[in-house]
Amino acid sequence: MRRAAAWTLAIWLALMALAGLVAARASYVADLSAFLPSAPTPGQRVLMEQLRNGATARVLLIGVRGGEPAARAEASRRLAARLRQSGAFDAVHNGETGGPEQQALGRLLFERRYLLSPAVDAARFQPEGLRAGIDETLSLLGTPAGAMIKPILMRDPTGETVRMAEAMLPAVAPRVEDGVWVSRREPRALLVATTRADGDDLDAQAAAQQQVRAAFAAVAPQAGPGLQLELSGPGVFAVESRTLIHAEVDRLAKAGGAVMLVLLLIAFGRPQALLLAALPVGAGVLAGIVAVDLLTGTVHGLTLGFGTTLIGEAVDYGIYYLIQARALGAAGWRRQHWPTVRLGLLTSLAGFAALAFSGFAGLVQLGLFSISGLVAATLTTRFVLPVLAPQGSPGLGLRGPLGRATGRLAGALPRLARPLALLAAGAALWLALQPSPWRGTLAALSPVPAEAMALDASLREDLGAAEAGVLVAIEAPDEAQALQRAEQAGARLEALVQAGVLAGYDSPAQRLPSPSTQLARRAALPEAAALRQALAQATAGGPLPAGSLQAFVDDVQAQRRAPVLTRAGLAGTPLASALDAQLVAPRQAGAPWTALLSLRMTPAAAADPAAAARLDRALAGLPDTRVVRIQPELDAIYAGYLTQARWQAGLGALAVVALLAWHLRSGRRLARVLWPLAASGVLVLAGLTASGQPLGVLHLVGLLLVVAVGSNYALFFDHLAATSGTAPADGDDAQAGADLLASLLMANLTTVASFGLLATAQVPALAAVGQTVAPGALLALLLSAAFIRQPRRAAAV
Secondary structure, three states: OHHHHHHHHHHHHHHHHHHHHHHHHOOEEOOHHHHOEOOOOHHHHHHHHHHHOOHHHHEEEEEEEOOOHHHHHHHHHHHHHHHHHHOOEEEEEOOOOOOHHHHHHHHHHHHOHHHHOOOOOHHHHOHHHHHHHHHHHHHOOOOOOHHHHHHHOOOOOOOHHHHHHHHHOOOOOOEEEOOEEEOOOOOEEEEEEEEOOOOOOHHHHHHHHHHHHHHHHHHHHHHOOOOEEEEEOHHHHHHHHHHHHHHHHHHHHHHHHHHHHHHHHHHHOOHHHHHHHHHHHHHHHHHHHHHHHHHHOOEEHHHHHHHHHHHHHHHHHHHHHHHHHHHHHHHHHHHHOHHHHHHHHHHHHHHHHHHHHOOEHHHHHHHHHHHHHHHHHHHHHHHHHHHHOOOOOOOOOOHHHHHHHHHHHHHHHHHHHHHHHHHHHHHHHHHHHOOOOOOOOHHHHOOOOHHHHHHHHHHHHHHOOOOOOEEEEEEEOOHHHHHHHHHHHHHHHHHHHHOOOEEEEEOHHHHOOOHHHHHHHHHOOOOHHHHHHHHHHHHOOOOOOHHHHHHHHHHHHHHOOOOOOOOHHHOOOHHHHHHHHHEEOOOOOOOOEEEEEEEEEOHHHHOOHHHHHHHHHHHOOOOOEEEEEHHHHHHHHHHHHHHHHHHHHHHHHHHHHHHHHHHHOOHHHHHHHHHHHHHHHHHHHHHHHHOOOOOOHHHHHHHHHHHHHHHHHHHHHHHHHHHOOOOOOOHHHHHHHHHHHHHHHHHHHHHHHHHHHHOOOOOHHHHHHHHHHHHHHHHHHHHHHHHOOOOHHHHOO
């Protein structure tokens, strides 16, 4: 026996050491992509790619607030220069136009202006077209644009540089003061930086954000006093979410540990019992992390936070053994109570098993964590605790009074069974008459505070980059076809702009025309002799003599031989980051290219369903083109997420019923075990609905936990009712009954306390679990005592 015990401990310790090593090296993430579907619709796939790896996920929005305007502008220039030199960013923009990157881009675009200008066609180089272009260019000399036009007038008399710039510039741009972008309403300079790191590489995102903070700390004192840094963007949200979740997990673990310490000292009166009761908890949490990491590759922060809730149930197993084995010993406990604990475990696993087969990675992680964690906690209780404490916990503490108090409560509560049953039935009827409370949103899973969201919206508004409500997503096998299809869609969208349905749109083809369009424009460029003849007619009697425009003729001839400009040709330029957000290259072989066109609906059209139908009709027939309405798509993702979770929870509940029916083999016993579980769930659901808060997936997971925890209470009360007779009990039986009731009360107190702490979490998703399970566990114990009537002597121990 001693050798077997030694081997048991050695194997357990080795497994825990290995699990600790894996957990320490696990990859922890906090982005919401884990809660997106694994089999998305085409529109959802577009959004998911942007959330995970799109260029927008790599954008940092930077504000320099306070101080004097000149100080803000100087800080903006110094900060942009440092960030560009750091090598951590693909691009840094702050409105400056005289830098080396901007000058290089300007030269490149100027040299290809006849391939890029939307005004270029064969008619443009006929006498009438040349005359109109020259007259329009000359008319701009007296405008603010004249300073840019005058130096290049003899090389570009038709103003193709202006036409090209008009096509490429966004419809809404930030205000420029002192050569940098500034807010129109706030004392703030603006910058936009695009990180080299992918948006889902949180460690690299955190490092890039730290570089921004360090660079600002270095330049702010040099620029002037009173300057503050503002930082936002998807990467900032992800990093801050991870930090907040880790901080909350740490806080909850410490606070929960302190509460457990007090409660277990009350129950056992000996410190060594605390370590014993903690072993199933530690084993469960480590096993959960290892299983999720090995099977899914990452551990989501919400899953890790959910691990703190495992304390509430896993500690129950240790309490059951340490108290109940006091009178029975390890062998007696295994004989009398292990079957009940094992059945409670199986019902918990049946409830959570459905989640492990979800189409959402987040639900899969929660299911895997629960299953592996509970199995490890139960096996530790079954095999390790009997070795370390064969006679249960040393010390009595207040178990005697607790057992007697629970016995009196168990004897009194059945008198309230009828009123409680009527209350539960009334709550069920009330719920049936209410609108569905299951209306949570995907955003509710995010711990990003409202202040951070407000800052992000403010920076985006200043930059003219408010979130698009509607996208047109176009897929194609290569870059050229993606741009060509974007041009075809743009032609149809332009008609909607003219009709007042759209206020405008942004397309990658506005910045980079397709190769076929560039080739058509190149083919329209005339030979030198024909161009000189047309110029002579167009300039006759005008202020620009044809003889002074030889540089224009030479440039046209040079561009007749110029290669088309591609996305690769813009790499490293300030235009590349903007283009990357709209023209998305495939991340794996065989995947399509995607062109994204963002639409700006007019206010009237945004509120008119007929306008949406008109947009769909306008784009109908274009290959691999779909309209993506972002908020409805996100709502559809979450609705599908919630619907699947509810179906899976229902299947889990059926599995629990089938398992209990197979074990109890009595319809009467099955009904009395299920009734308190159903009633507690209904009452909790009614309370949450009455509070007015929308219920989401994590509330549903909380209800599964209520069933998992409550099934143990109901089964133990059923066991006590089934094994107790009406004859007077001897001393050992009385002590065993008292210890059983004391263990149920202590297990319930630890569960309610741990989940009550979770309800205070700043992470809404974790708080939802706590708000559901804490009252549900308490109700499950009370209703089990009320509905599972005990024989007289069992209630009096």
